[in-house]
Amino acid sequence: MLLRGTLGVLLTLVIVAAFVPPIVSQPQSWYEFPLIPGLEEKARIIFFHVPTAWLSVMAFVTSMFYGIRYLRKRDMMDDLRSSSAAGLGLLFCILATVTGAIWAKFNWGSFWNWDPRETSIFVLLLIYGAYFSLRSAVEVEEKRATLSSVYSIIAAVTVPFFIFIMPRIMTGLHPGAKGDPDGAGPVIDFKMSLNMRVVFFASLIAFTLLFIWMFNLRVRAARLEYRHQLKG
Amino acid sequence: MTSAERYSTRWVRATVAVFLKDWHSELRTRYAISALGMFVITTIAMILFSLGSEPASPEVLAGMLWVVLFFAAMSGLSRTFVMEEERGTAMTVQLQAPPSAVYFGKLLFNLVLGAGLTLLTVVLYALLIEGFVIRSTGLFVGIIALGSIGLASASTIIAAIIARANTKGTLYPVLSFPILLPLLMTVISGTRMASEGASWGDAVGEFQILISYIVVVTTTSYLLFEYIWKD
Numbered sequence: 430m431l432l433r434g435t436l437g438v439l440l441t442l443v444i445v446a447a448f449v450p451p452i453v454s455q456p457q458s459w460y461e462f463p464l465i466p467g468l469e470e471k472a473r474i475i476f477f478h479v480p481t482a483w484l485s486v487m488a489f490v491t492s493m494f495y496g497i498r499y500l501r502k503r504d505m506m507d508d509l510r511s512s513s514a515a516g517l518g519l520l521f522c523i524l525a526t527v528t529g530a531i532w533a534k535f536n537w538g539s540f541w542n543w544d545p546r547e548t549s550i551f552v553l554l555l556i557y558g559a560y561f562s563l564r565s566a567v568e569v570e571e572k573r574a575t576l577s578s579v580y581s582i583i584a585a586v587t588v589p590f591f592i593f594i595m596p597r598i599m600t601g602l603h604p605g606a607k608g609d610p611d612g613a614g615p616v617i618d619f620k621m622s623l624n625m626r627v628v629f630f631a632s633l634i635a636f637t638l639l640f641i642w643m644f645n646l647r648v649r650a651a652r653l654e655y656r657h658q659l660k661g
Numbered sequence: 662m663t664s665a666e667r668y669s670t671r672w673v674r675a676t677v678a679v680f681l682k683d684w685h686s687e688l689r690t691r692y693a694i695s696a697l698g699m700f701v702i703t704t705i706a707m708i709l710f711s712l713g714s715e716p717a718s719p720e721v722l723a724g725m726l727w728v729v730l731f732f733a734a735m736s737g738l739s740r741t742f743v744m745e746e747e748r749g750t751a752m753t754v755q756l757q758a759p760p761s762a763v764y765f766g767k768l769l770f771n772l773v774l775g776a777g778l779t780l781l782t783v784v785l786y787a788l789l790i791e792g793f794v795i796r797s798t799g800l801f802v803g804i805i806a807l808g809s810i811g812l813a814s815a816s817t818i819i820a821a822i823i824a825r826a827n828t829k830g831t832l833y834p835v836l837s838f839p840i841l842l843p844l845l846m847t848v849i850s851g852t853r854m855a856s857e858g859a860s861w862g863d864a865v866g867e868f869q870i871l872i873s874y875i876v877v878v879t880t881t882s883y884l885l886f887e888y889i890w891k892d
Binding site: 500548552555556558559562563566567572575576578579580582583584586587590591 | 815818819825826827832835836838839840842843846870874877878881882885888889
């Protein structure tokens with residue numbers, strides 16, 4: 430109840446704070462966002478797109494965490510948690526891909542450019558797809574839980590190669606990538622003013638709470654379904 | 662001889678025994694070898710037909726080489742585990758050797774098979790496809806060798822998973838592709854650099870990624886193999 434209330438208030442505040450403040454070239458008062466050349470109004474996507482991508486990665490780590498716990502304790506509940514987290518991860522991964530592609534159409538001119546970060550999110554989508562195909566291919570519950578846990582761990586150890594190494598080695602289009610003429614480093618550090626940063630991190634927290642809330646709901650639903658199956 | 666030493670000699674012997682078992686049974690049926698060989702020949706023939714007399718750029722051809730290698734690996738490298746399930750011999754192997762020895766024995770077999778496959782593909786590719794030029798041979802050999810090792814190490818653990826899932830071959834490329842993509846992207850860029858005549862120094866980043874990829878994937882596979890292998 431407390432979680433849901435906080436989440437509702439925080440997410441509302443973030444949505445208002447992301448869209449209402451005007452973007453001006455010389456910010457005078459505390460509520461004005463500075464103009465970033467080349468991004469202008471389109472800069473607002475950072476408040477939603479980045480947290481969505483962050484969530485899809487976090488869901489992946491959560492799924493792997495419960496996968497490891499399943500392998501250690503052999504508790505079916507952990508497998509339910511692992512697959513629930515992966516399901517949410519897939520959802521947010523699709524959202525991040527779609528929002529990013531729409532933004533890219535207006536900022537870079539085409540929906541898809543194979544920028545390193547686009548490649549990474551595409552791979553994450555592939556991994557989620559493969560994870561669920563593997564799950565649907567195995568009928569014995571214990572075997573399904575073990576194999577999908579192992580697969581998510583193996584996938585997880587190869588993911589950092591994309592998220593951290595590839596964007597640094599290949600030139601990219603994303604703001605803050607190595608090819609960005611304004612310099613290297615994440616966009617949050619050097620281009621966002623203090624008020625933008627506050628909204629950005631508030632949004633990150635709000636999305637994290639959203640994940641926790643949705644995750645709990647899904648796990649409860651999955652647990653009920655599992656018990657129902659055992660009885661029936 | 663201390664007990665630790667005795668254990669490690671036994672482990673090495675078990676690993677070699679698993680490898681030799683697969684090797685001999687492969688020589689008896691020659692299933693994987695002939696399947697892989699035919700796969701490579703048909704794919705290269707396909708490329709030759711589709712290219713016709715059109716000249717393709719060395720960059721495109723460098724990438725295409727890895728398309729052939731990836732799908733060839735997907736057609737043959739799962740054999741070593743799928744065979745055990747099909748013949749019902751998995752249980753016997755479980756009793757005879759510790760899981761890590763089974764894993765490394767199978768990995769060794771796939772490494773040998775993968776090396777043969779890569780060699781055949783590269784030789785045929787270089788002989789038959791005009792316009793495939795490699796300017797820095799040393800770099801090319803290094804990239805190809807590491808790429809082949811990486812391909813075999815990731816394919817082995819996925820093969821163990823799909824053999825357990827009883828899905829034969831359909832899921833194999835689906836599961837392997839996301840795992841292999843960091844490797845494939847790196848080797849494709851490395852091969853392209855070799856065909857453009859880059860020096861060793863230019864490709865340091867590629868080698869760092871390849872080596873760390875091989876180490877990370879093999880270590881994780883070693884740690885997780887027991888969970889897949891034992892019921």
